[in-house]
Amino acid sequence: MKRNTGIKIGISLLLCFVVAGIGGYATQISVGNWYVELNKPSFNPPNWVFGPAWTLLYILMGIAAGLVWKAGLKQAKVKKALGIYLFQLMLNLSWSVVFFGNQEIFGALMIILGLLFMIIMTIISFLKVNRIAAYLLFPYLFWVLFASLLNFEIWQLN
Numbered sequence: 001m002k003r004n005t006g007i008k009i010g011i012s013l014l015l016c017f018v019v020a021g022i023g024g025y026a027t028q029i030s031v032g033n034w035y036v037e038l039n040k041p042s043f044n045p046p047n048w049v050f051g052p053a054w055t056l057l058y059i060l061m062g063i064a065a066g067l068v069w070k071a072g073l074k075q076a077k078v079k080k081a082l083g084i085y086l087f088q089l090m091l092n093l094s095w096s097v098v099f100f101g102n103q104e105i106f107g108a109l110m111i112i113l114g115l116l117f118m119i120i121m122t123i124i125s126f127l128k129v130n131r132i133a134a135y136l137l138f139p140y141l142f143w144v145l146f147a148s149l150l151n152f153e154i155w156q157l158n
Contacts, residue, residue: 005070016061020058040153040157078129081125084125085122087118
């Protein structure tokens, strides 16, 4: 791997983990009290699953963004792809803030549905630049699809 590629992936990973840290802080506000008291569907995973799952997903997202960035910001398709990626990353963060920080289940549901759409748009735009980068986002898409179902069910039950 070229050094330049490693730096771009490293910066992309750092950005993902900054977002994860802010989202994690918002989550900690409610996960020990408000979230525990919510009615949840039978398929809700235990709380310990979320940390490792999101860590892996953020790593894959950071690598994917770095691979796209590697193609060069002078290309319009790279700029567009990274712009879409950054927008979905902000939606990702806002979901944690709205769901856990603001304790707004329905508002979070609306955000996560937008996030799903933007992840699909990110995958499509990444495909035009780097196929591997696009494929690295499929676990994220599937996890957020599952999280959307969880969010919907929690909204219905509460």
